[in-house]
Amino acid sequence: MDRSTGRTRHSGDLMAALSGRNAARNLHSDVLWDLGFAIVSGTYAEGSILPPDTELLDRFGVSRTVLREALKTLAAKGMIEARARIGTRVLPRQRWNLFDADVLAWHFELGPEIGFLRSLAEVRIGIEIEGAALAAERCSPEQAASLIEWVDRMAEAETPADFARYDLEFHRTVAEASGNPFMASISALVEMALTASFTISSPVSDPAALDYTVNTHRRIAEAIRDRNAAAAREAMRDAIAQGFARASGRMEATRLPDV
Known part of the structure; x- marks a missing residue:
């Protein structure tokens, strides 16, 4: 929680819960979260200079070592970027590592917006469809069977959180089956996209949407199992596009005025 605002962190915790990571808190992570969110939200605008260490130390009530470690993490x-005799400047957004799990979570904390979700979907389509095609060429029998198992679990999921967790494991397995280690590097982006999508609108609450989503993922799994790269590409594109359409449609609906 931000000591000065009382704001409770939730996006990073939700992502961690869906992925099975430990969302342990400590002073470093608290300071990192609050400063990172302040930068992404524009409280500390691009090109501006952060407050001096003395002011930040008073604000957070931590040691200089904790503050320095948080600043080093943001720099990484x-x-x-720290400059002698100038201070610590906020770099332009194009310099930020948008594939980083924390940076993605800070964007989500602002409140998902359609442009952000569209950008996530476009990057996923650009990468994951080829990952699915590679998986169709390289997957082991065990990986193919695991994909079918994750789809079956998705079909039986009773809560949005369970469905999202199984969906994430499905996409992780596709990345692993591709045999390309760089595919795993976008896991945080996929995790963020799924977290945002299912937070806004989970197919679990809509039988028709659930059937469509499960069947689309089953098409991916079966295409990979059958070594059909073209079908795997097509089905993966459909899965990503459908997830974006469902979330963006729900967002648009909530913005319509009552009549």
């Missing part, structure tokens, strides 16, 4: 994410 491409968000800030």
Whole structure:
């Protein structure tokens, strides 16, 4: 929680829960979260200079070591840069590592917006459809069977959180089956996209949407199992596009005025 605002973190915790990671808190992570969110939200605008260390130390009530480690982490994410006799400057957004799980979570914390979700979907389509095609060429029998198992679990999921977790494991297995280690590097992006999508609108609450989503993922799994790269590409594109359409449609509906 931000000591100055009382704001409770939730996006990073939700992503961690869906992925099975440990969302342990400590002073470093608290300071990192609050400063990172302040930068992404524009509280500290691009090109601006962060407050001096003395002011930040008073605000967070932590040691200089904790603050320095948080600032080093933000620098490693491409968000800030320290300059002698100038201070710590917020770098332009194009320098930020948007594939980083924390940076994605800070964007989501602002409240998902359609442009952000569309950008996530476009990147996923650009990468994951080829990952599915490679998986069709390289997957092991065990990986093919695992994909079918994750689809079966999706079909039986009773809660949005369970469905999202099984969906994430499905996409992780596709990336692993591709045999390309770089595919795993977008896991945070896929995780963020699924977290945003299912937070806005989960197919679990809509039988028709659930059937469509499950069947689309089954098409991916079966195409990979059958070594059909073209069908795997097509089905993966459909799955990503359908997820974006469902979430964006729900967002548009909530913005319509009552009549």
